[in-house]
Amino acid sequence: MELQELDPTALAKDIIGAATGALGKDVSTIEGFAQSQVAAIAHQASLVAKGIADGSIGQDLREYFLDNLKQMATSFANTLIGLVEVAIEKLINAIVGAIWDAIGKAAGIALPL
Amino acid sequence: MTFPFSSGTKSPRPPLSGFARHMIGPGLLVVVALLAACTVRMAPAYDPAIANGLNSANRTMQTFFAGLSGTTTKPADFAKRQGAYADIIGALKAVSLQIEIHQSLTPPPDLKTVNAMLGKIGVPNLATGSGVPGASAVSHVVNTLETMEKTDRKHGLSAMEIAAFDGQATIYMSQAITYETFLKR
Incomplete structure (x- = not known):
């Protein structure tokens, strides 16, 4: 392997490139999911409110649907946190990969990820 | 290889050559030791x-x-x-x-x-x-x-x-x- 002196400026660029690449698609996916969920939960809230107001949702289901509006908001937040965790994992690994690659080239060894 | 967040094990890594030590300096060697290589895993694997x-x-x-x-x-x-x-x-x-x-x-x-x-x-x-x-x-x-x-x-x-x-x-x-x-x- 040809040894290359580690250039901090080039490494910084590589890290930014790796981070941007890792985050770019994920941010769009997470944003799209969040928008569609917020719209769906708002629609569900409106449906339940209408059903309760006009009596088309029976007495025995009213509390159930209302309780689930809270549950689905919590579940949405929980899912969002899960997605962000995956995105952060990919980000950390992309950054470590870029650093690792640069050090490997400078040290003349292949560092395992 | 995976880091503490998973049960991955570290594989042996070849020691740095004397030339490499001289060239990259002790600072980077510390970084190498700290990062100790590894991908992190913060969520379950895809199934x-x-x-x-x-x-x-x-x-x-x-x-x-x-x-x-x-x-x-x-x-x-x-x-x-x-x-x-x-x-x-x-x-x-x-x-x-x-x-x-x-x-x-x-x-x-x-x-x-x-x-x-x-x-x-x-x-x-x-x-x-x-x-x-x-x-x-x-x-x-x-x-x-x-x-x-x-x-x-x-x-x-x-x-x-x-x-x-x-x-x-x-x-x-x-x-x-x-x-x-x-x-x-």
């Missing part, structure tokens, strides 16, 4: 069987709701729908079991280590979710279908109630599918 199972159960569920959309049901004809309820709930419970087994084989990540690292450089801690999102969302879908079945059997469903069950189940299902698909990385 195509779980993602496929969820998509398949979702197709069955959406077909069922599409057939009921805009209609009302009566207990007298519940038997016509009983099989569909059983198919959907059974498929979802099977996926739920798959997720449980998958999680037991790949334990939940430990965010404490990541948060300790982030804290040292002044980055606020990441919040930890309550449970793994996929499993939790699937259990909500199962509960929705079971409640719908119970109510349908007892006194039938209005068109609005069907629409509300549909909306609720679809929101939870969307959360589960999105999360399980996002694990593919």
Whole structure:
């Protein structure tokens, strides 16, 4: 392997490139999911409110649907946190990969990820 | 190789040559020692069987709701729908079991280590979710279908109630599918 002196400026660029690449698609996916969920939960809230107001949702289901509006908001937040965790994992690994690659080239060894 | 968040083991790494030590200096050697190589894992591994199972159960569920959309049901004809309820709930419970087994084989990540690292450089801690999102969302879908079945059997469903069950189940299902698909990385 040809040894290359580690250039901090080039490494910084590589890290930014790796981070941007890792985050770019994920941010769009997470944003799209969040928008569609917020719209769906708002629609569900409106449906339940209408059903309760006009009596088309029976007495025995009213509390159930209302309780689930809270549950689905919590579940949405929980899912969002899960997605962000995956995105952060990919980000950390992309950054470590870029650093690792640069050090490997400078040290003349292949560092395992 | 994976880092403490998983049970991965470190493989032997060739020692640096004297030339390399001289060239990269002690600072980088410290970085090498600190990073100690490794990818981190903060979420479960992707399992195509779980993602496929969820998509398949979702197709069955959406077909069922599409057939009921805009209609009302009566207990007298519940038997016509009983099989569909059983198919959907059974498929979802099977996926739920798959997720449980998958999680037991790949334990939940430990965010404490990541948060300790982030804290040292002044980055606020990441919040930890309550449970793994996929499993939790699937259990909500199962509960929705079971409640719908119970109510349908007892006194039938209005068109609005069907629409509300549909909306609720679809929101939870969307959360589960999105999360399980996002694990593919």
